[in-house]
Amino acid sequence: MSGKTINYKDLPPLDISVTNRMSKEIKVCLWLFVIYAFYLFIVPILTFQSPELMKIRVWGGMSLTWFMTAIGAMIMAFVIAAIHVYCYTKDFFITEITPEKTTKGAGM
Amino acid sequence: MFLLEPKYLFTILLLATIIIITFATQSYSKSTVNFYVAGRSFGWVMNGSAIAGDYLSAATFLGLAGLTFAFGYDGIFYTFCFSAGLTLLTVFVAGPLRRFGAYTVPDFLAQRFHSKRARLIAVIVVLAISGFYAAPQILGAAAILTMFFGASYKVGVIFTVTVMVFYVGVGGMKGTTINQALEIWIRFGAFIILFAIAISAGHSYGKVLDTLVSFKGAIPDTAAIAAGGKAVMHNGATWEWPGGYLFKTLPSTISILFGLIFGTLGLPHILLRFYTNPSAKEARYSGLFAIGIASTFFILALYLGTVGRAVFVDGGLTATVAKNFTTGGVNMVIPTLAEALGGKWLLGIVVAGAFAAVFSNLSGLFIASTGALGHDVYSHFINTNATEKQKVSAARWSTVICGVLYGILGLMVQTASIGHLVGLAFNVAASTFAPIFVLGIWWRGMTEKGAVAGMLVGLLSSCYFIFLPQLVPAAMRFPVPGLWTVPLGFLAVYVVSKMDGMVPADVNDFMKKIHSKEA
Numbered sequence: 001m002s003g004k005t006i007n008y009k010d011l012p013p014l015d016i017s018v019t020n021r022m023s024k025e026i027k028v029c030l031w032l033f034v035i036y037a038f039y040l041f042i043v044p045i046l047t048f049q050s051p052e053l054m055k056i057r058v059w060g061g062m063s064l065t066w067f068m069t070a071i072g073a074m075i076m077a078f079v080i081a082a083i084h085v086y087c088y089t090k091d092f093f094i095t096e097i098t099p100e101k102t103t104k105g106a107g108m
Numbered sequence: 109m110f111l112l113e114p115k116y117l118f119t120i121l122l123l124a125t126i127i128i129i130t131f132a133t134q135s136y137s138k139s140t141v142n143f144y145v146a147g148r149s150f151g152w153v154m155n156g157s158a159i160a161g162d163y164l165s166a167a168t169f170l171g172l173a174g175l176t177f178a179f180g181y182d183g184i185f186y187t188f189c190f191s192a193g194l195t196l197l198t199v200f201v202a203g204p205l206r207r208f209g210a211y212t213v214p215d216f217l218a219q220r221f222h223s224k225r226a227r228l229i230a231v232i233v234v235l236a237i238s239g240f241y242a243a244p245q246i247l248g249a250a251a252i253l254t255m256f257f258g259a260s261y262k263v264g265v266i267f268t269v270t271v272m273v274f275y276v277g278v279g280g281m282k283g284t285t286i287n288q289a290l291e292i293w294i295r296f297g298a299f300i301i302l303f304a305i306a307i308s309a310g311h312s313y314g315k316v317l318d319t320l321v322s323f324k325g326a327i328p329d330t331a332a333i334a335a336g337g338k339a340v341m342h343n344g345a346t347w348e349w350p351g352g353y354l355f356k357t358l359p360s361t362i363s364i365l366f367g368l369i370f371g372t373l374g375l376p377h378i379l380l381r382f383y384t385n386p387s388a389k390e391a392r393y394s395g396l397f398a399i400g401i402a403s404t405f406f407i408l409a410l411y412l413g414t415v416g417r418a419v420f421v422d423g424g425l426t427a428t429v430a431k432n433f434t435t436g437g438v439n440m441v442i443p444t445l446a447e448a449l450g451g452k453w454l455l456g457i458v459v460a461g462a463f464a465a466v467f468s469n470l471s472g473l474f475i476a477s478t479g480a481l482g483h484d485v486y487s488h489f490i491n492t493n494a495t496e497k498q499k500v501s502a503a504r505w506s507t508v509i510c511g512v513l514y515g516i517l518g519l520m521v522q523t524a525s526i527g528h529l530v531g532l533a534f535n536v537a538a539s540t541f542a543p544i545f546v547l548g549i550w551w552r553g554m555t556e557k558g559a560v561a562g563m564l565v566g567l568l569s570s571c572y573f574i575f576l577p578q579l580v581p582a583a584m585r586f587p588v589p590g591l592w593t594v595p596l597g598f599l600a601v602y603v604v605s606k607m608d609g610m611v612p613a614d615v616n617d618f619m620k621k622i623h624s625k626e627a
Contacts, residue, residue: 004613005612021624049358066181075403078399078400
């Protein structure tokens with residue numbers, strides 16, 4: 001690898017198979033992130049904004065907010081990672097290469 | 109004979125196992141690839157266990173239960189945030205990072221941008237994060253030695269650091285990983301036994317929470333023990349709900365969320381574990397396996413912290429247990445609960461589990477810091493023509509230097525909360541390395557100047573908010589300042605890269621290497 005630099009605008013397009021793979025993988029990653037982030041942020045937001053809802057007892061003495069924070073979050077962490085690994089191992093990120101497609105500005 | 113007491117017996121057994129594994133693997137640490145990444149030979153079960161061992165430190169084993177015990181919902185919210193980090197790491201970073209293949213975290217930056225400057229600043233960041241993280245681990249071990257073995261705090265620090273220097277300096281990554289993988293199961297076993305005993309004693313989650321929520325007033329037997337003769341008070345409504353102690357507002361709650369969920373993406377000792385897998389697929393499986401262990405562990409830690417509070421509030425404890433609950437601060441709840449529920453045998457198992465937690469996590473931090481000093485500084489700045497023997501020797505001397513540095517830090521944090529200090533380490537990692545790795549892996553437009561700016565802005569802003577809170581407007585002052593520092597880190601990388609525009613000429617080769625399908 002050389003130590004030279006090049007202006008980003010003059011950078012040659014990225015190999016199409018890599019571009020396809022990257023864009024498909026990042027789409028899946030971002031979707032999973034959005035779903036997960038929704039869960040992570042909705043718990044404190046609802047706890048502060050809708051305390052009546054989050055104080056509902058769901059299991060013994062456990063309130064909804066306690067359940068979502070102390071148990072639901074751990075289940076969610078595993079499920080999101082498991083979906084990603086499943087997609088990866090099933091070659092979900094591989095797409096057919098279509099040579100005529102342009103890759104200008106690809107690779108995010 | 110006092111050595112036959114369970115707490116001594118189990119601790120000696122743990123130390124003997126560490127010594128045997130370390131010597132047995134000594135021969136594997138005679139080259140740099142073996143010392144730093146164990147020849148990239150670990151499968152997902154071993155490495156997943158080691159990642160969990162690295163991640164579930166004293167902060168988890170002692171700190172999270174302690175925070176729950178002391179602060180109720182505000183305490184469990186720490187765990188909520190910690191639980192997300194490994195998932196994001198597995199989704200965004202693990203696979204590409206392994207395909208890149210290197211020895212240390214600064215290696216990634218140096219080779220991505222061919223920059224010695226980026227490597228040097230990354231070394232400083234690694235040492236800063238590891239220092240923030242190591243100090244509370246040493247505090248955890250020294251506190252156990254003080255409370256249950258009668259040692260002074262200083263002796264506890266020296267003992268812990270000595271074990272670590274031996275463990276990492278002699279065993280390298282191979283010995284460290286096997287020890288970590290074993291140690292996670294020791295402390296997992298300790299938690300399961302404690303959980304089973306708590307359940308069989310009738311402490312169901314629902315019943316325990318009912319007791320705690322309905323109680324308001326002075327906790328029995330604490331007036332005679334607590335400093336100043338004032339009884340410890342418990343208010344169930346405040347304890348069960350956010351804002352009672354730490355996170356008074358929604359922004360301060362969101363701030364810790366930012367700091368901790370992105371923190372794992374930048375923890376050097378976790379990131380480099382993915383270098384030890386033979387492939388990216390194994391790296392992702394390792395991450396998933398670690399998340400499974402960690403998630404179960406977190407649920408148990410929170411339950412046990414809650415049970416600890418209920419046992420404390422119920423009263424009727426022996427004098428020693430009541431004293432340890434009252435004066436042990438937020439860090440000694442698990443061993444005290446073990447003593448309360450299972451006597452000296454359960455205490456012995458839990459104490460060994462606590463040492464396992466400290467040693468496992470500290471060894472990961474030592475490996476990361478040793479790599480930063482021995483590999484990144486010595487081999488790339490001091491002696492660029494070093495022989496293999498000189499490099500390994502430098503790695504071993506770096507372990508000693510790290511031991512001295514972290515020992516001094518450990519002495520400085522005697523009265524701090526383990527869980528909170530680790531939260532601050534996460535915040536520094538989230539504001540420095542997290543933007544670098546996420547953008548460096550997924551965005552070709554990131555430049556060397558952008559990376560350097562991101563690390564400096566993230567590090568300096570974190571230090572400013574943590575060490576100079578008096579200079580921060582009250583409305584912006586949070587226990588963990590991630591809401592400000594994490595976006596600042598990402599923004600600095602993006603804005604400076606856009607303004608600079610000069611990317612490495614071989615960035616396409618780099619992207620191809622880390623994103624291509626494996627053979």
